Each structure stands twice: as structure tokens, then as C-alpha cells.
Amino acid sequence: MPHEGSLLQATVIFLLAVVLLVPLAQRVNLGAVPGYLLVGVLIGPSVLGLINNSENVSRLSEMGVVLLLFVIGLELSPRKLWMMRRLLFGVGLIQVVLTGAIFAAMAFYLFAQTLQASIVLGLALALSSTAFGLQILAERKELGRPHGRMAVAILLFQDIAAIPLIAVIPLLGSVDPDQAQGGELRQLLTVLGGIGAIIVGGRFLMRPVFGWAVIPGLRELSTATALLCVLGTAWVMEHVGVSMALGAFLAGLLMAESPFRHELESQIEPFKGLLLGLFFVGVGMTADLRLLFGAPWVVLGLTLLLVVLKLPLLFGLGRLTEGLNRADAIRLGVVLASGGEFAFVVFKLALGHRLLDQQVHDLLVLVITLSMAMVPLLMIALSPLMREAPAVSGGPQAPPDISDEPKVVIAGMGRMGRVIARMLQARGISLVALDTSVQALDQQGASGRLPVYYGDPTRPDILHAAKVDTAQLVIVTTDDPQINLETVRTITRLYPGVKVIARAHDRQEALKLMDAGARPIRETFHSSLEMTRRALLMLGESEDQANAWTRSYQKQDEDQLTHRHRNEGTDDTRPKPDTDAPAEK
Structure with a gap:
């Protein structure tokens, strides 16, 4: 028992001294290590x-x-x-x-x-x-x-x-x-x-x-x-x-x-x-x-x-x-x-x-x-x-950026995430993808060179390890709407300067994501627009007419969504009229 008491006492002394002195050392600009x-x-x-x-x-x-x-x-x-x-x-x-x-x-x-x-x-x-x-x-x-x-x-x-x-x-x-x-x-x-x-x-x-x-x-x-x-x-x-x-x-x-x-x-x-x-x-x-x-x-x-x-x-x-x-x-x-x-x-x-x-x-x-x-x-x-003003250097060029920090982080490597990742990689854009499915990791390891890692995007420590703080953009594409919303909220809370695009299942989810600070992309909306455009072409409309009509409808719908977000928020108790909803689930 004395040994246990001495161990507990030593632990308490250690933690108390650290809590008191390390912040003090940082306050006087000495840093944590000298503390x-x-x-x-x-x-x-x-x-x-x-x-x-x-x-x-x-x-x-x-x-x-x-x-x-x-x-x-x-x-x-x-x-x-x-x-x-x-x-x-x-x-x-x-x-x-x-x-x-x-x-x-x-x-x-x-x-x-x-x-x-x-x-x-x-x-x-x-x-x-x-x-x-x-x-x-x-x-x-x-x-x-x-x-x-x-x-x-x-x-x-x-x-x-x-x-x-x-x-x-x-x-x-x-x-x-x-x-x-x-x-x-x-x-x-x-x-x-x-x-x-x-x-x-x-x-x-x-x-x-x-x-x-x-x-x-x-x-x-x-x-x-x-x-x-x-x-x-x-x-x-x-x-x-x-x-x-x-x-x-x-x-x-x-x-x-x-x-x-x-x-x-x-x-x-x-x-x-x-x-x-x-x-x-x-x-x-x-x-x-x-x-x-x-x-x-x-x-x-x-x-x-x-x-x-x-x-x-x-x-x-x-x-x-x-x-x-x-x-x-x-x-x-x-x-x-x-x-x-x-x-x-x-x-x-x-x-x-x-x-x-x-x-x-x-x-x-x-x-x-x-x-x-x-x-x-x-x-x-x-x-x-x-503090001296940097002089114009005439010597060798400054060293290149040696970091492997990604420009884009993709959360979710389902069908949507894989397409986005391949297109961005084809454009030479550095990226890191996260997924919690071991099967998805095995598929990517067997079929391609996409940098996919295991990790739950709702966890701050995983986002930190994936270097979200240095990324220019995060794309959230998981199949679970709640995970998408939690991920967006975590990112915008911890890294308010990072832009976020997120997958939305319907208009209500899109409004919630907008509240959380992300730009929502409704998963069926753009495919519905493309199907309508092709239907108009098959019905005899010209290419220009079909394109103009779909663009006009898209702008009108997005304006209505933005108006609802500004004036109504995402109160789930309010009536949900369908008069302005596009043909989507």
C-alpha cells in the first residue's frame, strides 16, 4: 500500500506542477519544453x-x-x-x-x-x-x-x-x-x-x-x-x-x-x-x-x-x-x-x-x-x-514547398467520392480521402493509386492528422446524412477558413448544411436536370433551348433555396411546402 500511495502522490505532484508551471512558461514566451x-x-x-x-x-x-x-x-x-x-x-x-x-x-x-x-x-x-x-x-x-x-x-x-x-x-x-x-x-x-x-x-x-x-x-x-x-x-x-x-x-x-x-x-x-x-x-x-x-x-x-x-x-x-x-x-x-x-x-x-x-x-x-x-x-x-524587413534575395531560389499537404480532403469514398477523387487526381490536384469501410480501402488498394486512409471524419483528431487545417477545400460525400452534417459542423468549428462542399440528400438536408457553413450539393438534383435536358432534346427542342431552360430552372431553384435559408432557417416543425421543390427525392 505505501508503494501505491507513493505512486499516486508522485502522479498528483507531477500533474499539478505541469498544470501550474508549463502555462506560466508559455505566457513568458519560454515555450512548453523549457516549462x-x-x-x-x-x-x-x-x-x-x-x-x-x-x-x-x-x-x-x-x-x-x-x-x-x-x-x-x-x-x-x-x-x-x-x-x-x-x-x-x-x-x-x-x-x-x-x-x-x-x-x-x-x-x-x-x-x-x-x-x-x-x-x-x-x-x-x-x-x-x-x-x-x-x-x-x-x-x-x-x-x-x-x-x-x-x-x-x-x-x-x-x-x-x-x-x-x-x-x-x-x-x-x-x-x-x-x-x-x-x-x-x-x-x-x-x-x-x-x-x-x-x-x-x-x-x-x-x-x-x-x-x-x-x-x-x-x-x-x-x-x-x-x-x-x-x-x-x-x-x-x-x-x-x-x-x-x-x-x-x-x-x-x-x-x-x-x-x-x-x-x-x-x-x-x-x-x-x-x-x-x-x-x-x-x-x-x-x-x-x-x-x-x-x-x-x-x-x-x-x-x-x-x-x-x-x-x-x-x-x-x-x-x-x-x-x-x-x-x-x-x-x-x-x-x-x-x-x-x-x-x-x-x-x-x-x-x-x-x-x-x-x-x-x-x-x-x-x-x-x-x-x-x-x-x-x-x-x-x-x-x-x-524583425528586420526581408531583403530581396539575389541568391538561389527559395526552397520549394516540401510538405505533402493536400489541397483537397474528401470524406467518404463511395460512388460519388471515387468519381470526384479520380477527376481531381487527373487534374494533378493533391488530395487525401477518408473512409471508415475496410472493404473500400481494400478495393482502392487493389484497383488504383488513390490516397485513401481509414478514418472517421467526424473526429477532430482524424481531421488534424489528415491536415484539414492546411487544405483549401473539404468535400463531404458519405452516404449517411447525419455523418455529413456532423463532419461539416466539426470542420467549420475547428477550421473556419476552410471551404466545404457537402452532399445533401434533399432540400431539408441542404438547408441544415447551409446553416452549418457548407455549400450543399443535392445528390439527385443535377442528375434530374440532366435527364430533363436530354428529354427536351428528344422531344425536338434545340441544344441551346434545352441548355437555357435547364440553366434557368437551376438558378431559380437555387435562389429559392437561398431565400428559404435566409428567411426560414431549418426549423423542422414548420410546414414543408412542395410548391418550389424540384423533381427530386
């Missing part, structure tokens, strides 16, 4: 000592990084990687190699670290915080700016580079000399076997398993299946002696082209956010403030060295490779100047495999924690330079 770090420092053993068992917190918080890597893998579809190839594998590679080489050389020559430890230190310090950087860019609405697109590409390459770095640390660590011969080869074969099992299982088992799980329509079963996919692959990787993060990343990568991608992302996102926040709290708890008070100039000097070396290097890359103006290049440098969350993972693994000693590990964790706290202060200090 989580501050929570960890305050409640940890270095300050108040409210939670002393940081090891249990650290173990649970690793799941946040695991889920983050899974979501990153989901975002890496082959098409997106190909679109980003120059920024991703060009600028991103240059940044990691150049920054890593500088820090590795300093660790080897100035701080007398071993060659293996220097390589690990250099590459880990070259990484920046994906969670922190993307949050800052999103808050400032700069993800679509040239420096924002460049920052996303660099962060994405850093995340990819962290995977082999995490995987190779056990091979670089200390081994027993008596078992050295043949041991490394055996370990390598074990790792390759684990990766092969994940690839085969992900290729042939994940989709059938997820398809089986969503058939009953139970959301909690879908959540359990999503967590099983992530944690199961993470467990396999840990079992063969490699980081759990590698397994999660591979699972996400394998599901990137799956029709259940959006469903997976929407189910994982809440767990990822909470556990990633717990990860940063755990990092703050492990920060040893005695080092800061005992050797303040060493700690602050290393923190400044980290930021001062990364910021100008990123500034130069932005100016030289992509022709960013000075203000945007400074923004790029500031956003990516701190250390990253994967450095914490790398350092912990390096400590466990005796590449680093405890004192160096604690010093590096504190330096990266302080560098994250320094970035918001840098943004405030350099804000006059970053």
Missing part, C-alpha cells in the same frame, strides 16, 4: 525533492521518445522523402557532419575523450530539439516560411541520423576481451535478424491486424492495436539489444503508406504528447544543479560554446545554400541552436555502455537543458534583427 524542464528541476532531488525516484520516471518517460519516433516514421513516406531530397540529404547532411566533426574534434583534443566517445559526443551535440523547434515555428506561424521549411528538413535529417547513432552505441561500448572475438558479429547478426523480423511483420501482418481490429468499430480496440504496433516493435528491438526507439521508428516507416496511417497517428498523438512531456520532466529531474553551483563558469561556458558554435554555422548554411535573407537566417540559427531530446537518449545509452563516465554525462545533460532554456531568451534578445 517541462523547469518542472523536473523543481520537483526533483536537486531542489524541492518532492519526487526522489527519478529512475522510474525516466523509464516511463522513454515511451515518449519511442512514440515521437513512431510519428516521425509515419511522416516519412517515400514521396515526401523524394520531394525533400535536396534539403534533407544535402543541407541536413552537411549540418550534422560539419557540426559533429567540430564538436568531436573538441572533445578529443581539448577534453581528452576517447575516439569512440568523441564521435558519439560530436554527433549527439549536432542534434537539435525536434519537439522544441517545431513548437516554436508553429507558434510563430513560420513553418511555411523559407527558414521554416529548411529547419523542418534539417530536424528531419537529424532525427533520421539519430537512429543509426542510437543503434551503434552498444557496438562501440566496452566489451569483455574474452568475448570480443565473434561477439560483435553475433550481436550484429542478432540485430539484423530483429530488424528483418520487424520489416517482414510490418509488411505482411500490420495491415491485416489493424484491419481486423477496426471492423467492430470500437475506438478503444483501435487504440490498443496502435499501441501494440508501436510497443511490440520497440520490445523486439530492446530484446535484441538495440534501443526501443529504433523499433518504433521502423514501425512508423513501414506504416507510412498504410491506409490506417491517419488512424494510427490520431490514436498515438495524445499518448506521445503526455509521455514526451514526462520525458522532459525526467530530464529536468536528472539535472544536477550541484554542478552548476560548484563550477558555474564551466557549465555556463560549455552552454554558451554549444549555442555560439551552432548558431553561426546554421546562419551560414541558410545564407550560402538557400539564399535566406539575414533575418530568416538568424531565425533558423536561433531555432536550432540548442541541444536536442535525442542527445539525452544518446548520452544515457553511452553512460550505460561505459562510453562516458557519470560526471561527463551529468555535465552534458545540464548543458543541453540550459541551452534549451537559453533559446527563448536569445529570441527576445535578437528580436530587433529578426
Whole structure:
């Protein structure tokens, strides 16, 4: 019972501190990540000592990084990687190699670290915080700016580079000399076997398993299946002696082209956010403030060295490779100047495999924690330079839009939705389609290349995963009038700037959809007009006469519908006269 009480007490303390301090950190423009770090420092053993068992917190918080890597893998579809190839594998590679080489050389020559430890230190310090950087860019609405697109590409390459770095640390660590011969080869074969099992299982088992799980329509079963996919692959990787993060990343990568991608992302996102926040709290708890008070100039000097070396290097890359103006290049440098969350993972693994000693590990964790706290202060200090009017760039053309965000989202892939999707795709318009029928997904997978994903369009998390917030248009075409109405209401409430066209069964449904903010298209009205036009032609009318008559009738009917909507609304208790209704159901 004491254990249960202490666990409950620790949970209450954690949640209370997060609720109080993270919003406060955001109000003073520090951001959520420094807020989580501050929570960890305050409640940890270095300050108040409210939670002393940081090891249990650290173990649970690793799941946040695991889920983050899974979501990153989901975002890496082959098409997106190909679109980003120059920024991703060009600028991103240059940044990691150049920054890593500088820090590795300093660790080897100035701080007398071993060659293996220097390589690990250099590459880990070259990484920046994906969670922190993307949050800052999103808050400032700069993800679509040239420096924002460049920052996303660099962060994405850093995340990819962290995977082999995490995987190779056990091979670089200390081994027993008596078992050295043949041991490394055996370990390598074990790792390759684990990766092969994940690839085969992900290729042939994940989709059938997820398809089986969503058939009953139970959301909690879908959540359990999503967590099983992530944690199961993470467990396999840990079992063969490699980081759990590698397994999660591979699972996400394998599901990137799956029709259940959006469903997976929407189910994982809440767990990822909470556990990633717990990860940063755990990092703050492990920060040893005695080092800061005992050797303040060493700690602050290393923190400044980290930021001062990364910021100008990123500034130069932005100016030289992509022709960013000075203000945007400074923004790029500031956003990516701190250390990253994967450095914490790398350092912990390096400590466990005796590449680093405890004192160096604690010093590096504190330096990266302080560098994250320094970035918001840098943004405030350099804000006059970053507000500078953008200069006309005579350098290379700004990087192209690297996102795979759709222009159109289609909800419902029945007969109507399929025709619309094929016509738009034939015009080269990027789109994403959602449907809750597994059979429809299987048909599309077998017959064409339409990007159809499993997802309930009435759920806000699914709409977010489908990137409705960046789409120009949403077309709602499901067979269920109530689902159409709920979908329109959700979209217009969450994304009022997005245009919506919705399928209506009759005039009453059309009026309700108009109330909800959509442009209704009555499913039988236009076919009735076309049948009437052809009937007139067969009865001897000329083409011009038939076309003019149908256009006139269509305009009159639409005007009457608009008039009823403005003056009568959708009160279902009022009489429903049929005098102005067209020949439709």
C-alpha cells in the first residue's frame, strides 16, 4: 500500500506542477519544453525533492521518445522523402557532419575523450530539439516560411541520423576481451535478424491486424492495436539489444503508406504528447544543479560554446545554400541552436555502455537543458534583427514547398467520392480521402493509386492528422446524412477558413448544411436536370433551348433555396411546402 500511495502522490505532484508551471512558461514566451524542464528541476532531488525516484520516471518517460519516433516514421513516406531530397540529404547532411566533426574534434583534443566517445559526443551535440523547434515555428506561424521549411528538413535529417547513432552505441561500448572475438558479429547478426523480423511483420501482418481490429468499430480496440504496433516493435528491438526507439521508428516507416496511417497517428498523438512531456520532466529531474553551483563558469561556458558554435554555422548554411535573407537566417540559427531530446537518449545509452563516465554525462545533460532554456531568451534578445524587413534575395531560389499537404480532403469514398477523387487526381490536384469501410480501402488498394486512409471524419483528431487545417477545400460525400452534417459542423468549428462542399440528400438536408457553413450539393438534383435536358432534346427542342431552360430552372431553384435559408432557417416543425421543390427525392 505505501508503494501505491507513493505512486499516486508522485502522479498528483507531477500533474499539478505541469498544470501550474508549463502555462506560466508559455505566457513568458519560454515555450512548453523549457516549462517541462523547469518542472523536473523543481520537483526533483536537486531542489524541492518532492519526487526522489527519478529512475522510474525516466523509464516511463522513454515511451515518449519511442512514440515521437513512431510519428516521425509515419511522416516519412517515400514521396515526401523524394520531394525533400535536396534539403534533407544535402543541407541536413552537411549540418550534422560539419557540426559533429567540430564538436568531436573538441572533445578529443581539448577534453581528452576517447575516439569512440568523441564521435558519439560530436554527433549527439549536432542534434537539435525536434519537439522544441517545431513548437516554436508553429507558434510563430513560420513553418511555411523559407527558414521554416529548411529547419523542418534539417530536424528531419537529424532525427533520421539519430537512429543509426542510437543503434551503434552498444557496438562501440566496452566489451569483455574474452568475448570480443565473434561477439560483435553475433550481436550484429542478432540485430539484423530483429530488424528483418520487424520489416517482414510490418509488411505482411500490420495491415491485416489493424484491419481486423477496426471492423467492430470500437475506438478503444483501435487504440490498443496502435499501441501494440508501436510497443511490440520497440520490445523486439530492446530484446535484441538495440534501443526501443529504433523499433518504433521502423514501425512508423513501414506504416507510412498504410491506409490506417491517419488512424494510427490520431490514436498515438495524445499518448506521445503526455509521455514526451514526462520525458522532459525526467530530464529536468536528472539535472544536477550541484554542478552548476560548484563550477558555474564551466557549465555556463560549455552552454554558451554549444549555442555560439551552432548558431553561426546554421546562419551560414541558410545564407550560402538557400539564399535566406539575414533575418530568416538568424531565425533558423536561433531555432536550432540548442541541444536536442535525442542527445539525452544518446548520452544515457553511452553512460550505460561505459562510453562516458557519470560526471561527463551529468555535465552534458545540464548543458543541453540550459541551452534549451537559453533559446527563448536569445529570441527576445535578437528580436530587433529578426524583425528586420526581408531583403530581396539575389541568391538561389527559395526552397520549394516540401510538405505533402493536400489541397483537397474528401470524406467518404463511395460512388460519388471515387468519381470526384479520380477527376481531381487527373487534374494533378493533391488530395487525401477518408473512409471508415475496410472493404473500400481494400478495393482502392487493389484497383488504383488513390490516397485513401481509414478514418472517421467526424473526429477532430482524424481531421488534424489528415491536415484539414492546411487544405483549401473539404468535400463531404458519405452516404449517411447525419455523418455529413456532423463532419461539416466539426470542420467549420475547428477550421473556419476552410471551404466545404457537402452532399445533401434533399432540400431539408441542404438547408441544415447551409446553416452549418457548407455549400450543399443535392445528390439527385443535377442528375434530374440532366435527364430533363436530354428529354427536351428528344422531344425536338434545340441544344441551346434545352441548355437555357435547364440553366434557368437551376438558378431559380437555387435562389429559392437561398431565400428559404435566409428567411426560414431549418426549423423542422414548420410546414414543408412542395410548391418550389424540384423533381427530386
